[in-house]
Amino acid sequence: MYTTGQSIIVSGGSxxxxxxxxxxxxEAGNKVATFARSYTKEVGALSEKYGDxxxxxxxxxxxxxxxxxxxxxxxxxxxxxxxxxxNNAAIGQDQLLMHTDPETIQQIVNINIVxxxxxxxxxxxxxxxxxxxxxxxxxxxxxxxxxxxxSVYAGSKGYLDAMMRALAREVxxxxxxxxxxxxxxxxSEMSSVLRPEQLDTIKRRTPSGKLSNDENIFKVVDxxxxxxxxxxxxxxxxxxGITS
Amino acid sequence: MERTxxxxxxxxxxxxxxxxxxxxxxxxxxxxxxxxxxxxxTALRIEFxxxxxxxxxxxxxxxxxxxxxxxxFFEEAxxxx
Numbered sequence: 001m002y003t004t005g006q007s008i009i010v011s012g013g014s015x016x017x018x019x020x021x022x023x024x025x026x027e028a029g030n031k032v033a034t035f036a037r038s039y040t041k042e043v044g045a046l047s048e049k050y051g052d053x054x055x056x057x058x059x060x061x062x063x064x065x066x067x068x069x070x071x072x073x074x075x076x077x078x079x080x081x082x083x084x085x086x087n088n089a090a091i092g093q094d095q096l097l098m099h100t101d102p103e104t105i106q107q108i109v110n111i112n113i114v115x116x117x118x119x120x121x122x123x124x125x126x127x128x129x130x131x132x133x134x135x136x137x138x139x140x141x142x143x144x145x146x147x148x149x150x151s152v153y154a155g156s157k158g159y160l161d162a163m164m165r166a167l168a169r170e171v172x173x174x175x176x177x178x179x180x181x182x183x184x185x186x187x188s189e190m191s192s193v194l195r196p197e198q199l200d201t202i203k204r205r206t207p208s209g210k211l212s213n214d215e216n217i218f219k220v221v222d223x224x225x226x227x228x229x230x231x232x233x234x235x236x237x238x239x240x241g242i243t244s
Numbered sequence: 245m246e247r248t249x250x251x252x253x254x255x256x257x258x259x260x261x262x263x264x265x266x267x268x269x270x271x272x273x274x275x276x277x278x279x280x281x282x283x284x285x286t287a288l289r290i291e292f293x294x295x296x297x298x299x300x301x302x303x304x305x306x307x308x309x310x311x312x313x314x315x316x317f318f319e320e321a322x323x324x325x
Binding site: 125128131170171173174 | 279281284288289292
């Protein structure tokens with residue numbers, strides 16, 4: 001582990017990759033806060049095990065006042081410090097655009113674009129005053145390559161990449177590092193919508209011959225937010241080489 | 245907010261970054277090396293102090309050239325807050 005002793009916010013940490021990252025970061029001695037729309041039993045178990053080092057709040061990521069109150073509460077609980085934010089919360093898509101209803105489009109835009117933008121906006125204010133910080137967006141190879149059935153999702157991930165590059169220019173001088181980690185298809189709830197033969201095709205076309213898993217992705221996030229690199233404004237692909 | 249209070253915040257930021265304190269309002273921000281992120285940090289520190297977000301118009305920010313312009317800007321922005 002590279003990241004230790006930090007105060008970190010991971011959005012969408014109640015399940016999947018988010019839960020894995022929260023758990024590993026807590027295990028390494030960090031203070032970790034997360035939010036999601038609903039409380040899960042896994043969140044309850046983390047609360048019990050890690051006590052004051054862990055903070056969870058049920059939150060709608062597009063509620064401006066809620067996000068602001070959440071970040072303020074995290075800073076109050078974690079000695080006024082906010083070292084890193086991992087924008088992980090997202091929802092997927094598995095439909096051609098022509099069949100995707102407007103409500104679904106709006107929901108993807110809200111959760112995958114508006115949410116991380118609001119959280120980042122509040123976080124960088126804190127980080128600017130501290131003179132340091134790390135923002136890591138979990139984007140996707142879909143943000144850089146075309147995949148049918150994922151148009152809105154891909155657009156939202158491409159947005160994260162583009163915002164990250166602009167933000168790196170805006171706040172880099174203040175000691176704030178902004179980067180993206182872009183997984184390929186990985187074993188998750190989102191890829192569970194794919195049929196077994198589709199997954200086999202993806203594996204066959206992947207140079208490493210396998211899908212990434214939560215731990216593969218987390219290892220890169222850990223390095224990115226550790227503050228031990230001088231990496232700024234980059235998208236790091238964790239995809240077994242499928243985009244190579 | 246009083247001009248002296250705003251100038252104190254600016255100088256605190258300057259000192260933190262190892263630069264000389266600003267003593268002459270007529271100097272250009274470029275001359276004293278007061279950069280755009282320093283302006284943002286000043287705004288954030290004022291926001292924390294007054295407990296509300298300031299709203300800026302990009303057009304009025306573009307006119308800022310001197311330390312006096314910065315002080316006038318924040319004095320005006322915090323009027324009645």
